[in-house]
Amino acid sequence: MTKIFTACLGTETNTFSPFVTSYRDFEETYYTRHGQHGDDPFIFAVPLLTWRRMAEAKGWEVVESVCAFAMPSGVTLRKDYLRLRGEILEDLEAAMPVDAVLLSLHGAMVIEGWDLPAAEQEGVDCADGEGDLISAIRAVVGPDVPIGVELDLHCHITQRMLTDADVLITFKEYPHTDFAERAEEVFTIIADQLAGKITPLMSVHDCRMIGVFHTTREPMRTFVDEMQELEGSHGVLSVSFGHGFPWGDVADMGAKLLVITDDRPNEGARLAAELQHRLETIAAEAQPPYQTIDEALDRALELADGPGSGPVVLADVSDNAGGGAANDSTFVLRRVLERGIGDIAFANFWDLVVVQLAINAGKGARFALRLGGKMGPQSGDPLDVTATVGGLALDAVQTVGKPPKTAKSRLGDAVALDLGNGVEVQVNSQRTQSFNPDALTQVGIDALKKRLIVVKSMQHFHAGYGPIAKAVLYIASPGALIPHFDQLPYRFADRSLWGIDRK
Numbered sequence: 001m002t003k004i005f006t007a008c009l010g011t012e013t014n015t016f017s018p019f020v021t022s023y024r025d026f027e028e029t030y031y032t033r034h035g036q037h038g039d040d041p042f043i044f045a046v047p048l049l050t051w052r053r054m055a056e057a058k059g060w061e062v063v064e065s066v067c068a069f070a071m072p073s074g075v076t077l078r079k080d081y082l083r084l085r086g087e088i089l090e091d092l093e094a095a096m097p098v099d100a101v102l103l104s105l106h107g108a109m110v111i112e113g114w115d116l117p118a119a120e121q122e123g124v125d126c127a128d129g130e131g132d133l134i135s136a137i138r139a140v141v142g143p144d145v146p147i148g149v150e151l152d153l154h155c156h157i158t159q160r161m162l163t164d165a166d167v168l169i170t171f172k173e174y175p176h177t178d179f180a181e182r183a184e185e186v187f188t189i190i191a192d193q194l195a196g197k198i199t200p201l202m203s204v205h206d207c208r209m210i211g212v213f214h215t216t217r218e219p220m221r222t223f224v225d226e227m228q229e230l231e232g233s234h235g236v237l238s239v240s241f242g243h244g245f246p247w248g249d250v251a252d253m254g255a256k257l258l259v260i261t262d263d264r265p266n267e268g269a270r271l272a273a274e275l276q277h278r279l280e281t282i283a284a285e286a287q288p289p290y291q292t293i294d295e296a297l298d299r300a301l302e303l304a305d306g307p308g309s310g311p312v313v314l315a316d317v318s319d320n321a322g323g324g325a326a327n328d329s330t331f332v333l334r335r336v337l338e339r340g341i342g343d344i345a346f347a348n349f350w351d352l353v354v355v356q357l358a359i360n361a362g363k364g365a366r367f368a369l370r371l372g373g374k375m376g377p378q379s380g381d382p383l384d385v386t387a388t389v390g391g392l393a394l395d396a397v398q399t400v401g402k403p404p405k406t407a408k409s410r411l412g413d414a415v416a417l418d419l420g421n422g423v424e425v426q427v428n429s430q431r432t433q434s435f436n437p438d439a440l441t442q443v444g445i446d447a448l449k450k451r452l453i454v455v456k457s458m459q460h461f462h463a464g465y466g467p468i469a470k471a472v473l474y475i476a477s478p479g480a481l482i483p484h485f486d487q488l489p490y491r492f493a494d495r496s497l498w499g500i501d502r503k
């Protein structure tokens, strides 16, 4: 009987983030082993559940190992990476022999020690966490067992990954609404390889650029649709555009085009180069229209008074936990209070102390508290406010993705704070970006009736908030993810990439 081995290990390392990623952080965000998650569709389990369903439909045996994801932050502690890698290798060795390995990885994990010379990294490729893991798995299974990998599109595609995996496929959509479809694609290609129907070969083109590419609007919408139309004919099995992760300061940082063909490397390389030419013509137009805090608030107030229904949604992109920020920055809220702007909700502030105080005090209690600004200069100064405690939700979750393929993500305990003048702030005990207005509604903030909503997210909020928004604006506020890359103090990434020092 065909036997496949599956595992998930992911985090996105912001090397400029002020805090580290530990084993406990994986446990807090998502950690299961040996399929203990059951059929509960937490977002990080979706690829493994997809592979189990598809494998069982073929009558195959599935051995599921670790499924772990840590909310992005700074470098992953070396001892904790080695512990997680060790668990996966232990399960793999116990499962051998296997016919194929399927992995759900992020692709931008950086291990503590990445800034040391290679000789001092003691056998771990610290700048390429996922490549290191794939190599270790390859060493166990040998050269002939196919390894298929699903990656986040914010990955650093490295030579090590290309050498040691057979198939790498990245998400196509940003926000990432296609994690289940890409898992299906990885499975289908590996299954066809196992059946001897195809010989997948990867061709990569280094785009020599870095940027932020929302696929919710043009010109990227058409680019992604055209990428997808290329698949399935002329021997093209899969086309991926790895955007890269600009806040991960490693030598491999940057966008790459990756074409998988059925044994047609020259055609794959030609197609990847053609796509690169097209990308060069649209990259500048594709970049998000960032505004300063005051520009965005002025524009939002204008739009709120104009035609249409629903709130104007403002994304505080620099304080996005999904990219390693603290989610407790006060820059935008401070300006809103200073300007006396009312009828506005803030989603997904992270402040453990405030959540604890609010839960202890209970609904309706009113008292002075110090909100946000706790994690360092990138969070701004804390705000001293007087708040009334609104709704409370213990062990809350928010929805991720777009119907019908949605999943859940943890908020921890969540509370609503009313600061007066219609300014309401939703605070949660687990650090997470904003995905869906149900984070607000379940603590009693009526998202649909607010004039303005500020979310802490780069783009994933769009799947949940886009459908209710009258308009969406992007604020380039200070913080851990400032979107002006020429201002980042890169030491290892190539500053001559388009998007950093070259525009």
Ligand SMILES: [Zn+2]
Residues within 6 Å of the ligand: 152, 153, 154, 176
């Ligand atoms: Zn991503």
